[in-house]
Amino acid sequence: MIEYRTLKIALLGGGTVGSQVARLLLENGAELSSRSGARIELAGIAVRDLDKPRDAALPRELFTTDAEQLILGADIVVELMGGIEPARELIVKALNSGADVVTGNKQLLAVHGPELFDLAGQVGAQLYYEAAVGGAIPIIRPLRDSLAGDSVTRILGIVNGTTNFVLDRMDVDGDELGEALAVATELGYAEADPTADIGGYDAAAKAALLAGLAFHTNVPLESVYREGIEDITKEQVDLAREMGYVVKLLAICERIADPATGEAAVSARVHPALVPRRHPLAAVHGAHNAVFVQAEAAGDLMFYGAGAGGVQTASAVLGDVVSAARRHVAGGPGVAESTHADLPVLPVSAAVTRYHVTLHVADQPGVLAEIARLFAENGASIETVVQSVAGPAGAADGQSPTATLVIGTHAALEASLAATVEALRASAAVTSIAHVLRIEGA
Ligand SMILES: NC(=O)c1ccc[n+]([C@@H]2O[C@H](COP(=O)([O-])OP(=O)(O)OC[C@H]3O[C@@H](n4cnc5c(N)ncnc54)[C@H](O)[C@@H]3O)[C@@H](O)[C@H]2O)c1
Ligand SMILES: N[C@@H](CCO)C(=O)O
Ligand code: NA
Known part of the structure; x- marks a missing residue:
């Protein structure tokens, strides 16, 4: 014995x-x-x-x-x-x-x-x-131990069960956000006060931990860019589906080069994003979580399972x-956290992403050229344009006809893409901007 x-x-x-x-x-x-x-x-x-x-x-x-x-x-x-x-x-x-x-x-x-x-x-x-x-889901130990000999370059995580449940209900069952949230609360996924989940605060805390661990540096919570899902509409989710995407709240942690100096840096952000339907993260349903990790030697890895529950x-x-x-x-001392790198954590403007912009424009000659000019002038390159004629303020009530444009960009600096949207907003050619979402994982 x-x-x-x-x-x-x-x-x-x-x-x-x-x-x-x-x-x-x-x-x-x-x-x-x-x-x-x-x-x-x-x-x-x-x-x-x-x-x-x-x-x-x-x-x-x-x-x-x-x-x-x-x-x-x-x-x-x-x-x-x-x-x-x-x-x-x-x-x-x-x-x-x-x-x-x-x-x-x-x-x-x-x-x-x-x-x-x-x-x-x-x-x-x-x-x-x-x-x-x-x-x-085992994710801390894999990052800390199993991948200690590799270099993680990027993490895309669905790290909040409540928001994934809500967005999945909107996509699969056609719920409005409020209806889906009520179900999440009833099933005990969402807290009585769901602000931390819906507002992306819970995911931002997790992003700070993941980024710090993956890149061996300190990532303060206040340096994590954060947007929640409170403004996501059923219309956006439906449009995403038509275009081959699903809307997910992502925690994105990346090793990046500082656009100003070329020096090594880190970026951490949480926001809703369009994920292509073929991406493994698109198959994460209900309140499940998944963390998609890209490392130099290991390539792509995905860790999937129950992100919550007693x-x-x-x-x-x-x-x-x-x-x-x-x-x-x-016996012996514990393993120290490997936060030795001291890398700068850059604001979201330094991240490279893609935008998906839905806008209503006057259906007149030269308008498309004007829109294309605004993208080019701000350093953003258009990849796809889908046009449908007779938008919400159509010709029926005597106004000039409008068209709806759905524009997908190539990858560019967030700063350039955000500046493009500001220029579009200020342009006389644009009647209104319906939605702007980032595309990730494409
Ligand atoms: N619930 C989940 O699915 C989940 C998942 C991952 C992580 N977590 C984390 O685990 C932790 C616990 O979560 P939970 O869902 O079990 O919370 P809970 O609210 O159900 O339980 C908290 C417990 O702590 C006790 N407590 C709180 N303040 C106290 C105090 N001042 N003195 C003595 N006792 C005190 C409460 O009495 C209660 O027993 C949290 O940090 C949470 O973020 C929870
Ligand atoms: N409220 C969290 C619990 C797990 O941290 C969630 O919905 O994922
Ligand atoms: Na875990």
């Missing part, structure tokens, strides 16, 4: 994810212990309200409202409370006491990651966060717990 040493786990938070982590730790403790080489013992669960009903039937004596006391004497602290404070302060206490920390808190790491990773490095502890991006996310948390336990058994 092998004599295992005991490792005490302090769980902070007993909500959607925490209650499943606790259940699985209790149910599968023996198996997890054999995999770790140490006896894993759930020492307690810190919550705000002892009487609140939990998703899993858990022994009442495990619950406490005293998180600080629970941390004392723990070997591994699992933070699943969410939010900035007191999560940050408790993680600092845990690391300072010599414990390893496992967290799923992308919001906290996107803001305070550098100081927490520095502290972990100083005290020789480890901070694991597989659950923070893509829920159950039990699914608990899988990622428990993987980190086993890793932490193995490190305790093996």
